[in-house]
Amino acid sequence: MKLSKKLTAMAMVAVMALGVTACGGSEPAADDAAKTYIIATDTTFAPFEFQNEAGEFVGIDLDLLAAIAEDQGFEYELQALGFNAAVQALEAGQADGVIAGMSITDARKEKFDFSEAYFDSGVVMGIAADNEEIKGYEDLAGKKVAVKIGTEGQAFAESIKDQYGFETVTFDDSSAMYMDVTVGNSAACFEDYPVLGYGITQGIGLKMVTDKEQGSSYGFAVGKGINTELLDMFNTGLANLKESGKYQEILDTYIQG
Numbered sequence: 015m016k017l018s019k020k021l022t023a024m025a026m027v028a029v030m031a032l033g034v035t036a037c038g039g040s041e042p043a044a045d046d047a048a049k050t051y052i053i054a055t056d057t058t059f060a061p062f063e064f065q066n067e068a069g070e071f072v073g074i075d076l077d078l079l080a081a082i083a084e085d086q087g088f089e090y091e092l093q094a095l096g097f098n099a100a101v102q103a104l105e106a107g108q109a110d111g112v113i114a115g116m117s118i119t120d121a122r123k124e125k126f127d128f129s130e131a132y133f134d135s136g137v138v139m140g141i142a143a144d145n146e147e148i149k150g151y152e153d154l155a156g157k158k159v160a161v162k163i164g165t166e167g168q169a170f171a172e173s174i175k176d177q178y179g180f181e182t183v184t185f186d187d188s189s190a191m192y193m194d195v196t197v198g199n200s201a202a203c204f205e206d207y208p209v210l211g212y213g214i215t216q217g218i219g220l221k222m223v224t225d226k227e228q229g230s231s232y233g234f235a236v237g238k239g240i241n242t243e244l245l246d247m248f249n250t251g252l253a254n255l256k257e258s259g260k261y262q263e264i265l266d267t268y269i270q271g
Contacts, residue, residue: 050089051244053079054100056114061212061268062133062232063094063114074208075113077264078132079234082251088244101235110241111248117230127240128233129248133265136229137170138207140220142196149223155179157201160191166229167204192218211269 055075056063063073071094083090093100093109101116103109105125117135118128141148148154151174159180161168171182183200185191188209194200196219205213207226214220234248255261 050091051110051241052093052108053090053111053113054093054095054103054109055112056097056100057094059097059115061208061215074133074264074268075115077267078252078255078261079113081255081260081264082248085251085254086247088247104235104237107237107240110236111244112235115232116235118233119230122235125238126235127238127242127245128235129245130252131231131233132252133208133232134226134229135166135232136207136226137167137204138210138222138226139202139204139224140192140195140210140214141202141223142198143219143221145201145221148201151178151224154201157181158183158199160185160194160200160203162186162188162191162203162205166206170227171204188213189218192220195220208269215268215270 055071057071058064059073061073062075063071066072071092076092079090079092090110093103095103097114097116100109100112100114104112112126115133116122118131122128139151155178157180159171159175159182161171161182161184163184163186168182168184175182180201183194185194188205191200191203191205192213195203202223203210203220206229207222210220210222214222234245236242236245252261255264
């Protein structure tokens with residue numbers, strides 16, 4: 015199954031359009047054809063889902079979904095709606111599943127059933143690619159560290175800055191934060207592992223020098239007690255991809271340290 019075919023057909027469909035489609039996708043044909051599932055996703059959360067230069071939706075989530083569907087032999091139609099709209103569509107029964115870098119939380123478990131975690135996020139420290147002096151947090155003493163406002167990276171940096179003796183400098187976006195490190199104003203930055211890892215693949219001039227601190231885990235979601243067969247196929251397919259090495263191959267396409 016080619017992912018581009020699904021995306022071309024269904025990407026950027028408004029939520030209202032979902033209302034005219036019965037939950038569960040296409041009706042089975044007379045020959046009892048397999049069900050086609052409606053899967054909702056985000057539109058801009060690189061490296062999990064985003065548009066490339068050709069306007070195609072790509073990313074870890076979408077590559078995993080395509081590979082799992084191929085492994086398990088099910089069909090799906092992708093709805094690229096934005097995160098909030100995707101979750102609302104699932105809650106309203108207008109989509110069969112959501113894959114959108116969705117953190118598994120206790121509050122969400124009350125409304126949805128989740129797959130096994132397919133990605134464990136967390137915070138890492140990035141430094142200039144040519145910096146050979148900084149190896150860990152203890153090397154930040156007396157230095158400035160760049161963080162992005164409102165992120166897990168900022169919260170983690172603030173929690174350890176007194177212990178390691180560094181000062182934090184805040185930025186509104188990742189690109190400005192990265193630039194402050196590459197030009198030498200800040201010694202390091204703290205960022206979500208997948209976001210920084212993807213940035214490194216795009217040549218931002220940084221490298222990771224710490225292990226990932228524990229963060230949230232992402233899961234594939236379905237309605238509570240609904241589409242259990244889809245959830246089972248996702249879990250089975252995910253396990254198969256990990257065993258075959260395909261899972262790591264997909265991650266390596268988008269994230270590098």
